Structures are given as structure tokens and as C-alpha cells.
């Protein structure tokens with residue numbers, strides 16, 4: 001037996017207690033002596049807080065100080081409603097990011113938004129290492145979570161404008177109106193390539209041609225991120241949804257009642273690369289800071305695999321071959337779709353290369369599950385360190401360690417005339433003239449006009465989904481100018497009668513303007529045939545066309561996120577009772593006057609179809625180059641006016 005112990009210590013309980021005290025003292029000594037290991041910024045020291053150091057050195061220093069719990073916390077993104085009752089959990093769990101889904105309008109002003117975010121930021125800064133959080137939002141065509149913000153045409157209209165630089169300017173305005181609210185990160189641009197217009201997200205794409213998305217990705221990413229991510233006019237951009245979200249087959253979706261959204265994209269790898277990967281290459285080359293994985297699956301010949309679990313596509317191709325050095329964020333609760341076994345789902349997604357998980361509700365479960373996977377070796381610490389390094393790199397680039405609180409000095413510019421002018425220019429440039437019998441357009445502005453249709457006086461319809469709420473709404477709080485008000489503004493001398501259902505007397509009218517429209521929708525809710533969105537003209541709008549165009553010369557304007565089935569309502573070109581002029585207005589945003597500008601010749605019509613316009617919806621998928629290609633209006637078609 002070793003040297004005899006004093007009698008007091010021969011009682012095991014006392015002996016162990018004494019040993020415990022001695023051990024604790026030893027650990028404390030180690031911590032105080034060994035720099036870096038669990039050492040906090042006690043006196044504000046710590047290389048990672050030294051803004052004069054290169055970001056990679058700051059990341060390495062901070063990473064070396066972090067516990068595994070703190071690292072996993074940084075990989076966790078939580079929706080505000082899931083944590084608002086326990087804000088201290090941001091500190092407790094070291095949550096890396098918060099978001100609100102679907103650009104939900106939680107607050108009315110930039111200042112109120114910044115105040116909310118700053119509240120959570122204080123919790124993050126109170127954590128041991130004081131790592132600030134990032135706040136993300138779907139500012140995909142303006143920061144529409146603020147009713148007074150400018151709302152731009154959705155991407156399909158920007159694609160029709162065939163002007164990437166204009167799209168970049170639109171992104172820059174959106175970035176300024178987003179960062180002015182204290183928000184650091186937008187989940188945009190969608191560089192998806194919509195190959196079947198029945199997809200409810202067609203309007204989020206620039207069109208069916210990968211070349212369009214390729215041309216737009218760079219200028220738009222640079223528009224959002226600017227030259228300096230620390231600027232109060234820049235936000236981190238997100239290229240989404242990686243990869244192949246726009247190529248899913250109809251009826252291949254297994255998500256709820258969806259038919260095509262989140263389905264399976266069945267292609268050869270070469271086809272996937274040519275059609276859907278190319279825009280991401282442009283976004284990565286433009287320095288995009290984040291990429292969002294797609295809900296969809298790809299089947300390259302060996303059966304469908306969820307992209308969120310695809311190590312080849314995410315790690316080998318995106319991070320390896322394309323050299324993407326930002327971070328990959330999951331989509332909303334998308335990890336859960338990988339497997340009914342949550343641990344397996346978490347393990348598969350993180351090992352595939354997902355760096356941050358948009359949980360977004362049960363964050364404790366996610367954190368404990370991933371910690372268990374690290375503990376068991378299911379996920380390596382190297383993978384965790386890689387993910388956290390990528391996230392921290394963007395946080396340093398955003399300047400969040402130096403300026404963690406919202407800078408609302410740009411709030412006065414939110415919704416400004418200058419910003420609205422850019423949106424009006426974009427709306428006008430996106431207008432696509434598909435028929436113009438007798439050169440009816442442009443109008444002179446001296447006519448007696450009769451305006452009808454569901455899209456004429458509806459901010460909700462002209463802004464569409466992702467506007468103040470996920471699905472958009474007919475009673476949206478969004479401020480703006482309707483198409484009717486735009487007509488009255490651009491043609492003040494015209495005598496305008498408005499009758500949405502065309503029930504008012506028509507006599508005396510020189511020209512009829514019938515604005516037909518889709519009701520707003522987003523994602524798979526908008527999949528044609530999945531519910532109330534079927535890409536056809538509503539009965540009321542069809543009746544308005546028949547009434548008005550049967551009596552006077554008329555122009556039909558289509559407000560929609562994609563082509564709709566319209567041929568049966570047009571009558572033959574040149575026919576007396578037919579539709580004389582037809583305009584695709586897409587989803588023009590808050591500035592309805594942009595739709596009126598080319599109508600009265602204030603600007604030319606010069607839009608070109610970014611997607612093929614089918615005769616019948618059943619003809620989809622319909623893309624230029626298809627065999628027996630027989631659209632009503634071909635991809636790239638558009639009439640011009642002076």
C-alpha cells in the first residue's frame with residue numbers, strides 16, 4: 001500500500017472530496033496558464049478581437065478557444081418565434097443565427113427591426129466568447145418585411161428585362177433597405193433555372209435558360225454584397241437552391257400536397273452541370289458568402305438522393321471543384337426530410353457539407369443530436385471546425401465583431417423616391433409586349449380609357465409571394481402604386497373609368513385595358529394543379545376580357561409569376577372582337593407606374609420572354625430546343641416600341 005495517509009483521510013468520502021478539490025484547483029491552474037484553452041476575452045484580449053489581423057488568423061484564434069458546445073451552437077439557426085420566449089437561450093446555447101421565415105413582417109419600421117435584433121445580439125455578446133449572431137431574411141425582391149420598403153419585380157420580370165446590371169442595382173437598393181433594419185443576410189438570389197412553369201417558384205428564377213441565371217448571378221451577388229460587407233448598405237448574399245431545384249419532374253414531389261416543388265431532378269450529371277450548376281459557378285466566382293441547399297433530390301442514374309445529404313455535390317463539387325469558401329446553410333427544416341431517424345439525418349447533412357442548419361424550431365434537439373454525433377464519432381471534429389470556420393469567416397467579413405448592433409442611419413432611404421425610381425425602371429423594362437395589332441400601343445394618353453380586371457388595383461397581386469408574408473396576400477400592408485394609379489399618374493389627361501368586373505357602362509370608351517392576374521403564392525403552394533393556382537385566367541377576368549374586348553379596342557395585361565393559359569381568350573390576331581394588344585407584366589412589384597410607362601410611350605417596350613409561353617399548360621415542361629417545340633410565344637420573343 002503506498003505511504004500511510006493521516007487518519008482523517010482514510011474515510012473514502014472525505015478522501016475523494018479532497019481529491020476533487022485538488023483536481024479542480026489543478027484544472028483552474030491549467031486554464032489560467034495554458035492560453036487559448038477555454039480562455040474567454042476576459043479583458044477584451046484575444047487575437048480574434050483584433051480587427052487589424054487577417055480574418056483567417058482571427059478565425060483560427062477564436063476556433064482554438066471554443067468548446068465543442070460553442071462550435072455546434074454557431075451551426076444552429078433558429079426562427080424568432082421559436083426562441084422569443086427564451087431569448088437568453090441565444091447566450092446559453094451560443095446560437096449562431098436567427099431568422100424569420102418568409103419575410104414575415106414582424107415589425108413596421110427599420111428601427112423596430114434593429115431594436116429586436118439588437119436585443120438578441122446582446123444575449124449573444126454576453127456569451128463567454130462574445131460571438132455575435134447573424135440575422136437572415138428573405139429579402140428576395142426588396143426587404144418586404146417592412147411595409148414602406150421598395151418592392152422590385154420578381155426575378156422572372158428582371159429576366160424579361162435582359163439587363164443584369166439593372167438587376168444588380170435592384171439588389172443594391174434591397175441590400176441598403178435590409179441592412180438599414182439591422183439585418184445582415186438575405187436568402188437571395190435564387191439562381192434556379194425553371195424548366196417547368198407549373199413550378200410554384202418559377203417567378204423566383206430568371207428564366208428557363210441557364211445562360212440567363214449565369215449572367216445575372218454575378219451582378220446580383222455583387223449588388224447585395226457590395227465591395228465591403230461591413231458597409232451599412234451591404235448584406236451577405238445566398239445563392240440558392242443548390243442544386244437542380246428548377247428541374248424537378250412534375251408529380252415527383254413527396255412534400256405535402258406539392259406536385260413539383262421539392263421533387264426529384266432526373267438528369268445525367270452532364271445535364272445537371274450544364275443547366276443547373278452553371279449559375280452557381282458564377283455566384284461563387286462573384287464571391288457569394290453563402291449557398292442554400294435545395295430541398296429537392298437529384299437522380300443522376302443511381303436513384304434519387306436528397307441534395308442535403310449529397311456529399312459529392314456539396315463537398316466535392318461546390319466546395320472542391322467550384323472552390324466555394326463560404327458556408328452552406330440548409331433550407332427550412334430540410335434536414336428532417338433526409339430520414340425519419342433524426343440522428344441519421346443530422347449526421348448525413350453535416351457530413352455532406354451543410355455548415356449551418358436552419359433548424360428552425362427544436363434547436364435544443366438539434367444541438368444535443370449533433371453533439372452526440374461528434375461524441376460517437378459519427379461526425380468528426382474536423383468537419384465541425386471546417387463548418388464553424390466558414391461561418392465565422394463571414395461574421396468577421398460582415399464586421400459584426402466591431403459593429404454588432406444595427407446601424408439604422410440608412411433608414412430614411414427606405415422607400416425613398418430614389419429607390420422607388422429604380423424599381424419603376426425595372427418594372428418598365430420587364431414589360432413584355434406579345435401582340436400589338438394595328439400598333440395600338442403605345443397609347444397617346446388622351447383617350448377615354450376603361451380599366452378592368454383583378455390585377456388593375458391590387459398591390460397584393462402585382463407584388464406576389466414573399467411580400468410581407470410567405471405567400472403574399474391580397475390585403476398586403478405593402479405600400480406602393482397600383483397599375484390603375486400608375487395609369488392615372490402617367491396619363492393624367494386620360495379619362496379613366498375603372499370597373500374590376502367590367503360591369504360599368506362601356507359606352508364612350510376609346511380603349512379598354514383589362515389587367516388579368518394570378519393570386520399570390522409561394523413554393524409548392526403555387527404548383528399548378530396542387531390547389532387553387534392552375535395557371536388559367538379566372539372566370540371573372542375571362543368575362544371582363546370578353547365584355548371589354550368585344551366592345552372596344554383593348555389591351556390585356558397579364559400579372560403573373562409565369563405564363564398562363566391565355567390563347568383561348570385572345571381571339572385571332574387582327575380579328576374585330578379579338579384582343580388587340582397583349583402584355584406580360586410578370587410580378588412588377590410596388591411601382592405600378594412602371595407598367596404604365598411603356599403603355600403610354602414614356603419608355604419603350606423591350607422585354608423578351610425569359611420562359612417559353614405554352615398554348616396549354618399541359619404542354620409543360622416546354623423549353624426552347626425541345627423537339628416539336630410549339631409554344632404560343634417562343635422563348636426570347638417580345639415586340640419593341642419606340
Ligand code: GLC
Pocket residue numbers: 100101102103138187240331332
Ligand atoms: C423556404 C425556402 C427558402 C427560404 C427559406 C427561409 O422554405 O425554400 O427559399 O429562404 O425557407 O424562409
